[in-house]
Amino acid sequence: MSGFIVLVVVATITASVAAEDDYVLRATCDNKMTVYVDGVEMPADGLTDWRKESQIPLPSDFKVLAIKCEDVGGKVGVLASAHNDAGEDVLVTDGSWSCSKEEEEGWTEPGFRESSDTWEAGDVIGKHGVSPWSKIGQISDDANWIWTKNWKAWETVYCRYATPPINTLRATCDNKMTV
Numbered sequence: 001m002s003g004f005i006v007l008v009v010v011a012t013i014t015a016s017v018a019a020e021d022d023y024v025l026r027a028t029c030d031n032k033m034t035v036y037v038d039g040v041e042m043p044a045d046g047l048t049d050w051r052k053e054s055q056i057p058l059p060s061d062f063k064v065l066a067i068k069c070e071d072v073g074g075k076v077g078v079l080a081s082a083h084n085d086a087g088e089d090v091l092v093t094d095g096s097w098s099c100s101k102e103e104e105e106g107w108t109e110p111g112f113r114e115s116s117d118t119w120e121a122g123d124v125i126g127k128h129g130v131s132p133w134s135k136i137g138q139i140s141d142d143a144n145w146i147w148t149k150n151w152k153a154w155e156t157v158y159c160r161y162a163t164p165p166i167n168t169l170r171a172t173c174d175n176k177m178t179v
Contacts, residue, residue: 023058023090026139027080029069036066039109053137058082063110065091066160068103069147075132077125077145078159083138091161092143097122099148099159107158114160122146122159 027035030050035042037058046052058065069078078099082091098119106112125145129135133145148157 022060023082023084025056025058025065025080025082025091026053026137027056027067027078028053028136028139029067029078030075030133030145031072032070033078034068036064036068036108038063039106050133051136053139060084060090062163064108064112064160064162066108066158068156068158070156071154076147076151076154076157077133078122078147078157079128079133079136079139079143079145081128081140081143083140089140089142092140093122093146093159094144095121095124095146097146097159097161099123099146099157101148101154101157103156103158107160110162112160112162120149123149123151125151 025035027033028046028050031048033047033054035044035047035054035056037056042056044054044056046054065082067078067080069076078093080091080093081089084090098114099122100107100114100119102118104112104118123146125147128139128141128143128145130145146159148154
């Protein structure tokens with residue numbers, strides 16, 4: 001008779017790996033910030049201290065990045081940049097963002113339509129590093145402090161960046177096609 005040995009190995013492997021295509025959002029706001037990605041609030045350290053950057057994972061396929069900033073007196077502004085694994089800027093706060101002084105339902109979500117009477121291009125206050133803020137963390141030097149126009153008048157703003165839509169053409173043809 002020959003004997004058999006059965007060996008059972010049970011292992012639990014836990015890995016925390018970010019997707020290779022994800023970005024790192026580095027952001028701050030003078031004074032209190034809430035960040036949303038595609039409608040989901042993102043927790044992070046430093047959201048209530050404008051002197052520090054908050055670092056938030058940002059999926060490379062995000063549709064909307066939204067930042068609510070509450071000013072509690074003094075200077076106002078939102079400052080942010082997103083970087084890929086190589087450290088290259090893929091997004092900075094500038095006039096391509098839209099800002100509003102009114103919170104509208106769904107403003108943090110893809111598919112939200114900005115109305116021209118409440119949303120406007122982010123008004124650039126100054127480049128990252130401008131007084132009174134100086135340099136903050138590793139936020140890109142190309143990022144700008146933004147707010148709504150007449151920025152001294154508002155205590156809370158809602159700023160959003162929506163990625164440009166990707167248009168896809170699907171077609172079929174039996175013979176000759178010109179697009």
